[in-house]
Amino acid sequence: xxxxEVWPLENLSAFSFGKAAVWTLDLLREKVTGxxxxxxxxxxxxxxxxxxxLLVVGGGELMDRAKYWRATQGPNTKLIIIPSIWGSGAENxxxxxxxxxxxKSIFIGSEYLPDVxxxxxxxxxxxxxxxxxxxxxxVWAHALEGFLSPVGxxxxxxxxMDVIKDISDLPVGxxxxxxxxxxxxxxxxxxxxxxxxxxxxxxxxxxxxxxYPNQNMGHAKLCSIFLWPVFSxxxxxxNKIHEQFKIAxxxxxxxxxxxxxxxxAEIYHKILPSLEEHWRLILRDPSSRTNSVLVRPSYIEYFKxxxxx
Amino acid sequence: MTNREKLKDLLMDVFxxxxxxxxFDMMRxxxxxxxxxxVVSMALGIQETFGYHMKPEEAVAIKGFQQIxxxxxxxxxxxxE
Numbered sequence: 001x002x003x004x005e006v007w008p009l010e011n012l013s014a015f016s017f018g019k020a021a022v023w024t025l026d027l028l029r030e031k032v033t034g035x036x037x038x039x040x041x042x043x044x045x046x047x048x049x050x051x052x053x054l055l056v057v058g059g060g061e062l063m064d065r066a067k068y069w070r071a072t073q074g075p076n077t078k079l080i081i082i083p084s085i086w087g088s089g090a091e092n093x094x095x096x097x098x099x100x101x102x103x104k105s106i107f108i109g110s111e112y113l114p115d116v117x118x119x120x121x122x123x124x125x126x127x128x129x130x131x132x133x134x135x136x137x138x139v140w141a142h143a144l145e146g147f148l149s150p151v152g153x154x155x156x157x158x159x160x161m162d163v164i165k166d167i168s169d170l171p172v173g174x175x176x177x178x179x180x181x182x183x184x185x186x187x188x189x190x191x192x193x194x195x196x197x198x199x200x201x202x203x204x205x206x207x208x209x210x211x212y213p214n215q216n217m218g219h220a221k222l223c224s225i226f227l228w229p230v231f232s233x234x235x236x237x238x239n240k241i242h243e244q245f246k247i248a249x250x251x252x253x254x255x256x257x258x259x260x261x262x263x264x265a266e267i268y269h270k271i272l273p274s275l276e277e278h279w280r281l282i283l284r285d286p287s288s289r290t291n292s293v294l295v296r297p298s299y300i301e302y303f304k305x306x307x308x309x
Numbered sequence: 310m311t312n313r314e315k316l317k318d319l320l321m322d323v324f325x326x327x328x329x330x331x332x333f334d335m336m337r338x339x340x341x342x343x344x345x346x347x348v349v350s351m352a353l354g355i356q357e358t359f360g361y362h363m364k365p366e367e368a369v370a371i372k373g374f375q376q377i378x379x380x381x382x383x384x385x386x387x388x389x390e
Contacts, residue, residue, distance in 0.1 A: 150349055150353050283325060284342070286346055289346040289347070289349065290346065293357060294319075294323065294353045294354040296322040297322055297325070298322075
């Protein structure tokens with residue numbers, strides 16, 4: 001199995017789940033069990049052994065926990081996933097990332113792919129506008145860094161080129177079309193790797209969540225804030241990006257304008273001291289090491305001195 | 310800056326080697342960060358610094374820094390300044 005099947009939500013409502021449970025975010029439980037009357041599993045619990053079907057409705061972290069659980073505890077359980085928001089693309093990826101007290105473990109393999117994914121557009125209405133915008137930034141980070149990755153193949157570049165062109169025409173905001181583009185961007189980057197935006201997000205997420213516990217310093221927000229600064233750095237040090245965009249027929253100025261729209265100077269400058277403090281760790285992050293240009297230690301000065309407004 | 314100095318700076322940046330530890334006769338098995346991603350970073354840096362696009366199999370086969378000089382010299386990039 002290379003990809004999960006995509007089922008319309010109506011098919012899912014008519015599906016015979018057998019012995020089943022639904023694992024969802026606590027804040028969505030009432031809504032989800034109203035539509036799918038299955039035994040609910042609390043957000044922080046784990047599913048019981050011996051299920052025929054596990055339905056998961058949630059964000060990237062819950063989806064990844066479910067994928068890991070199915071691979072290790074329930075290989076005979078059918079795993080059906082409905083993302084509550086786009087961005088992580090975990091519903092369409094062979095990668096599961098577990099976050100254990102700030103330490104991330106990455107698992108890769110076809111056993112981590114769900115069997116079925118579906119889209120429930122109405123769910124996004126439960127998400128605040130700013131979170132939705134960050135989720136769009138997350139999709140952009142996957143598509144752009146995957147497209148520019150030095151270890152990408154012609155095939156993944158072609159896939160991600162199409163995603164970039166499609167999302168260039170899609171306004172940032174609540175639009176269910178982002179679910180499909182998020183899934184495609186994630187599948188593409190999983191095959192090609194990502195870059196410095198992700199190296200920064202992976203390294204700083206834990207420390208920033210501890211430092212600012214009530215400010216949602218999560219993956220999607222960090223990717224969104226650093227998209228434009230990192231892209232700007234990459235363009236400064238290599239003409240390759242201009243050439244790649246030209247060959248692919250991507251409107252470079254349009255992309256730049258969109259990336260700039262995710263930038264927030266106030267948040268950026270709040271994060272900057274942590275960027276400097278953890279810079280050596282960021283350089284060692286595997287994602288940073290597959291950035292489209294070589295990330296050199298001295299480049300921290302660019303982040304400290306450039307004006308990205 | 311000579312090509313030798315440029316290469317030294319590049320390799321120190323790619324593999325995060327301190328200036329006091331750097332030697333041109335260093336071999337791959339002495340450098341912890343010279344893994345598969347290190348090979349990617351090294352090839353990327355050589356292209357950016359010297360304009361030479363190293364083939365993947367060529368980059369993977371490199372066993373030490375001196376060999377990089379030999380490859381670049383064979384492409385007309387001089388290191389005897």
